[in-house]
Amino acid sequence: MPLKLVKRSGRDAWYLRGTVAGVSVFESTGTSDREIAEALRIKTESRLEHEAVHGKKSTATFDEAMESYKDTGAPMRFILDVRKTDGHASGLAVYFRGRKLKDIRQEDLDAAAKEMYPGASRETLVRQVYTPFIAIWNHAAKKQWADVRVWERPRKARGTNVTQIRSSRSGTNPVSYDRAASFISVMSPAPAMLMAFLFYTGMRPIEAFALLAEDVNLEKRWLVVRSSKTGEPRGVPIHDFLAEWLPDLVERGGHLFRGPRGEPYAAIQDGGGGLKTAINGARKRSSIKDVSPYTGRHTVSTQLVINGIHPHIKDQILGHAADSMSRHYTHVPQQPLIEAINTLPVPAGLRALPWVSDPKVWWGKLAEGTGKRTDLQKKKA
Template identity: 60%
Template sequence: MKIVRRSDSDYFYLRCSLFGKTVCKSTGLTDRNLAEAVRIQTEASMLHEHVFGPKATKTFSEAAASYVKSGGSNRFLDRLIRHMGSALLHTIGQAELDEAARELYPTSAPETRNRQCYTPFIAVWNHAIGNGWADVRQWRRPRKPKGTNVVQSATQRSGTAPVDYERAAEFVAAMSPAPAMVMTFLFYTGLRPIEAFALDATDVDISKRWLAVRTSKTGEPRGVPLHSFLCEWLGPLVERGGELFRTPRGEPYGAVQNGGGGLKSAIQGARRRSGIKDVSPYTARHTVSTGLVIAGIHPHIKDQILGHATDSMSRR
């Protein structure tokens, strides 16, 4: 491996053909000594991977970057990457994951640690498994201490419980057509809002009553059956092509992560007009999950439809 400086750049580049791999990338450095240090480190890493395989060399930050690049959500990943980014995947076990959760979210409830630490970590890990960088493992998630499974008198946050479909219909009726279509779609599929926003017309097959979620929170694609009611009005959206759902202005919904999502304004307006305060996009997901249980769908099939990372989400 050599370091060279191209005529059209001040930066030093790494160039080589090593073990059948061709490398030509910038070091991002103009100092030869620093570039040489990068060359030595890169060459050693490639040699180590060639001898011991990628499972011995891939770090969590590399796996996380690949996961996001492949379409995975980067929500909550920044803090995880800062905490364990340089750690090799094969050195991370249950103890290391639990320690990261305790240090990153020392005062948070188990549900918060589960959502903001364990779920994104497991999504990255599953992606790494698919690339041959990590082994299959069963990760334990945090649970409430015994004796805490009691009815709480505090008001629940919207989106944490199901509602009946009459109440859902009353809420959706208070929305403008574009967001109303999205919410109706969520109440009949159980998709996460960000998954619905990412759907392309080519992902939907109305004749087969089926849609494909190609990127999801868990990093695994899945198929979802379409209710006949959706097939009655999805046709024009599919024929239009491009993004399946668009805003009232005809633009794609933004994948907003921390501000309530692309439906925030529509949800607030519907709450004012309908007086219903306990409905949010995630209410639809809980409602579909409950409906599948009542319909007698096997828990494993239900988890596949909803894209649950573990069966503990199904029990919840």
């Protein structure tokens, strides 16, 4: 039967109810205005009839794909950013609002990058436009809302000896593992565990924040990232050093990493995430200013190259490889990757930290000078 407008007891808004082309509908119009609700009824009925004849690909919009992608728990940074001060919205969701997926072409994506970030570097455009857009598109393609398509990212210019001199930001360069150990050693145990994990997996911080205990197989030295930045799941090898102290965290269940008070780490849109306070404190205590959550990823990448690991293996560990074969074996431990990750060095000072031998005793304690608590404060002679 066609859609009808109905009222629910105790509700002001009109509801759509009925069946169109075999699809049952019972949803709110979000408005109590009869005229607006009727317009929405006609529009919804027409869309469902069109989809029945031509398929979802003919009507799916970027907005629908973005919302569905968001429901998977994927990060929304650069896709939809809402300024806290005045509510101003920006990002891909705003630029492509209302656009049907079937109408978006490569030139539209290129135009979006130029308009949203004029004069930005290639790296910025890839990170803030192309990668999140392609992740949403791949998600839509898996739902058969869009055709599988190869999107081109900006390429690095060849044949030039011009060097761009840019200010260096913490987290954009690797550090030595001894320096990383010195930084981690002054952190409270809970964030220290997370930082150590990043330095021995090369995972993106936001991936580690969302990691669940059930995704970790210590026996097989393998874990699974359910939804990565690219929108695809991937497998990650576990370093033997991590396997020494992760069992307690896995046994605890739920989110693998939590703050000293037991809350899962949260991703914050303007950067830093739940580790921001811990990082700032460690910088003050250690005087090391060039370490941030993303430093672990750059350090793993660089150290694997120094260790002579094949580029294809390195890229698979870091989640750069996107071929169908690597995606197919997401849950299958791959011995070459496990052997490669175990070439990363473990400084003696890092292995000697007290929480390594007994995480559950230490994960709720705080470092010296942290807030009002002094659980780790050294006893004065």
